Amino acid sequence: MRADQKPRWESGPWVKESETNSPALQPPAKGVYGGVVKTLPDIHTQTIVGELPQLAEEVSVKNEVFLEIKGGWTQRRWILIFASPLLLVMLPATLAFLGWSLLSIDSYLGLEALIVAVITVLMAFYLSYPGYYLTFWAYESEPFRFDRTTRKLYWFRAPRRKWPGYEPIPKPGKPEIKIYDWENIRAEVTRNMVTNGNTAGRVSYLQLAVLDPASGQVLERFRIGNDSLAGPFSDRVALWETIRRFMEEGPDAVPDAVDKFQRVTLIDFWDACNPLTRLVESTTGGERLWGRILSIPATLLAPLLLLIGLCHWIAYRTARKVSWGELDTTVFKLPPTAQPKVNLAQAQFEADTPRRRRFVFILLGVFVAEVVAFFWWGLTLRRLLIGY
Known part of the structure; x- marks a missing residue:
């Protein structure tokens, strides 16, 4: 165009x-x-x-x-979960800093440290509360x-x-x-x-x-x-x-709503981040070619990809589910003549489960191999530097 x-x-x-x-x-x-x-x-x-x-x-x-x-905005809750370890460390660390400041209050430095600690604790709580609530207790x-x-x-x-x-x-x-x-x-x-x-x-x-x-x-x-x-x-x-x-x-x-499949298991969410999936995608032309070329080296990012998939899965599991209550059986009830729509995308997604699992296990294998290689490299470097 x-x-x-x-x-x-x-x-x-x-x-x-x-x-x-x-x-x-x-x-x-x-x-x-x-x-x-x-x-x-x-x-x-x-x-x-x-x-x-x-x-x-x-x-x-x-x-x-x-x-x-x-x-x-809960589609982006996984980002908060990705950052939640930082929030998890922030508040206890500042509380420990506050305790140390109280113990050393007899010195001038202790008084300054106490003021800084109190401000830091308040800021940590101010930033942490919205993040924790939106991460783990908000509706999907x-x-x-x-x-x-x-x-x-x-x-x-x-x-x-x-x-x-x-x-x-x-x-x-x-x-x-x-x-x-x-x-x-x-x-x-x-x-x-x-x-x-x-x-x-x-x-x-x-x-x-x-x-x-x-x-x-x-x-x-x-x-x-x-x-x-x-x-x-x-x-x-x-x-x-x-x-x-x-x-x-x-x-x-108006156009029909697009059929969407639902990811439920951890393997499903790891599959969403798996570059090997690009090998069988139905795209055409240059996009498909470059997707296949880059998918293999992209598996070297397995630790990061698996972590992102895990955060998405936690976001799905911790989100509170929407329920319209009795409105679903009264106001929103479909007439008897309505024909239920078959979600073909979900059926195809479920039929593809064996392939998705195989590719996820390959990605997990790459992750394990990288962990083993990292420790082997560390031990080798230690022997070269220290001698044992």
């Missing part, structure tokens, strides 16, 4: 970022919902002309009754369900606790099912500047504003869909149009 060409679905007046069509939020929003916003038209107005893209990572379920969209997702039969939006939302410097973080407690009337929803696309220390870039989010039906004032705002720091502006408009068409025109007006 040439640079001057656009996909068919990127047509219509709302998919472009326009300064003249990007007013500040009214009333002004606080925190992460600040920035420049493009307010999309009402629920009866089409924002994209023509076909819609298939939003594979965000649409979890589509059936005759509801459309489920992912919410929350906080999804949204748009129901055509009731004309309502249902949001599975964990209770929140305010924590300075963070967005409100989840806290222990019973989740809340928040319910909104579809007619009171307004879509907005937020554009923010994000820096990573070296570069800066614009990122876009889809957020929904809940309006007071009498005054039109905004009662609440919340982000929906992909919350990663990436994604073009037009994708956020496409997500809204997918939701709008489902609610206003019906399930046939």
Whole structure:
């Protein structure tokens, strides 16, 4: 596709970022919902002309009754688990430092050390608590369900606790099912500047504003869909149009949800990080060629790859599972005429289990060989330097 060409679905007046069509939020929003916003038209107005893209990572379920969209940021919980050993060491170490400072309080140095230790302990706790909770006790997702039969939006939302410097973080407690009337929803696309220390870039989010039906004032705002720091502006408009068409025109007006297979076992998650899997992937052309060429030497990173897979598995196991309770058998119940959809991707994934296990065992073998080679090298070096 040439640079001057656009996909068919990127047509219509709302998919472009326009300064003249990007007013500040009214009333002004606080925190992460600040920035420049493009307010999309009402629920009866089409924002994209023509076909819609298939939003594979965000649409979890589509059936005759509801459309489920992912919410929350728990897909990245594995990163916190990867860093959790640092948090695990931080707090005990600072407490030990505090104890040492108390024992040496009789000296001037001890007083200074005590002040530093107290500040360090407070900072360690401030940083550790959100990380530990989000790592080990948060829900796997906080999804949204748009129901055509009731004309309502249902949001599975964990209770929140305010924590300075963070967005409100989840806290222990019973989740809340928040319910909104579809007619009171307004879509907005937020554009923010994000820096990573070296570069800066614009990122876009889809957020929904809940309006007071009498005054039109905004009662609440919340982000929906992909919350990663990436994604073009037009994708956020496409997500809204997918939701709008489902609610206003019906399930046939939007693409089907992509069948996704579920990883459950530790071997499944190690397989996801296994470069040998590239040997049998169905990609074509140069991508497949380079994937096969690089897959063999990439196995030398076996210790890191196995650790990442382990963190993903821990994140899956420790995440609290979403349960809609009695809503699943009342509000979200499919009509008797509905035909259950067979997940072909899951069937194929399970049929491929023997191959995946073989490749994982090869990766584990590489890891064991590297550990043995490391100790052999250490003993050899010790004999050369010390003589025994």
